[in-house]
Amino acid sequence: MNLIVSGFETFGDLSKNPTIDILHALEQEQVEDVTLTTVILPVVYQSCFHSLNDLIDDINPDAILCLGVAAGRSSIQPERIGINLEDLSAEGQGPDNNGDRPIERKILEETPDAYFSTLPNAAITAEIQAREIPSTVSNSAGTFICNTVLYRLMHKINSESRNIPAGFIHVPATPDMVTKRPDLPSMHLDNQVEGIRRAIQVIRDSVKLDLER
Template identity: 35%
Template sequence: MKILITAFEAFGGDSINPTERLLADIGEEKISGAEIHTLILPVVFDVCADKLLEVVRVLRPDAVICCGLASGRTSITPEQIAINLKEVPKESSVADNKGNRPFDERINPDGPDGLFSLLPVRELVDSMKEQGIPAVISYTAGTFICNNTMYALLDYIRVHQLPMVGGFVHFPASEEMAAAKPSLPSLSHETMLKGLKVMIHTLLL
């Protein structure tokens, strides 16, 4: 199985993004039955999706696992649904890495309001829990870059009727990030990497 795994660069004033380190390590893993490819995406609205789809068109993977940071969460959270919306709330100080702050904009004006993940999210969560890894299904990928990426991927698969599964998984902050913010929930890199490997093995079943 050819699997493309993506992560994001650092954003929001953080000097690190734990998904970058996950990507570096998973790229060196030898997993029987899996051909792993990796890609770092920019934290920029729409450009994130364009970069991903460029690689998808050339690589033609069997599965795509997009990984992102959800600072404040306590578990690894596969996303169940992406919504057709790009929005930074007006009261928020957040922007993407180019300073963009879209509000009430559709990702695809002609696309459905929402698209469900094509990954077996319940099986992924159950498999991680069986290995003692904190995991739970999430029903909101937000309206920022992660949702933008997830929706664009699922919409591309839908429009082109591709024999491909894909979706998004959020990871908590790393212990390294929590060292600078002691009240920030976190998981160790080793636990998150184990979770990612469990998800890959689950897809291979």
């Protein structure tokens, strides 16, 4: 299986972005029967999807998994849906890395209000939980850059009639990111890497099953 996995650069007042470390770990110890291509995306509304879009066109992958950090969440969370909205008024979130702070702005005009992920989210969550790592399906990817990437990704796949399973997973902060914020939950990077590796195995097996039908 040819798989694209994306992460994000650091942003705001966060000291790091664990998705970068997750991608590096996956590159060093890849999942069996998976050819992995990774990409780090900018935390900028207007350009966050450009390099991922080009990569999809270049390699025509069998599946796509996007990763993002959500400080404040306590588990690894596959996202169920991306909505056509960019709005920081209710996020408690600073602007993107170019200073953009949209209020009730559509991602794309004259397109659907939302798209669902096509990854096997329930199976992914169950497999991660089976490894005694917290995981739950999330019904909101927010309205920051993560949601924008998920929405644009699913719009591309749907509008171009591509049969590519794709979606998004949020991971928590790591302990070193919250040393001054003990009220925020965190998860050790090793558990995050293992959880995402298990997610990739589930995606691989799902793609294989579809090809055999």
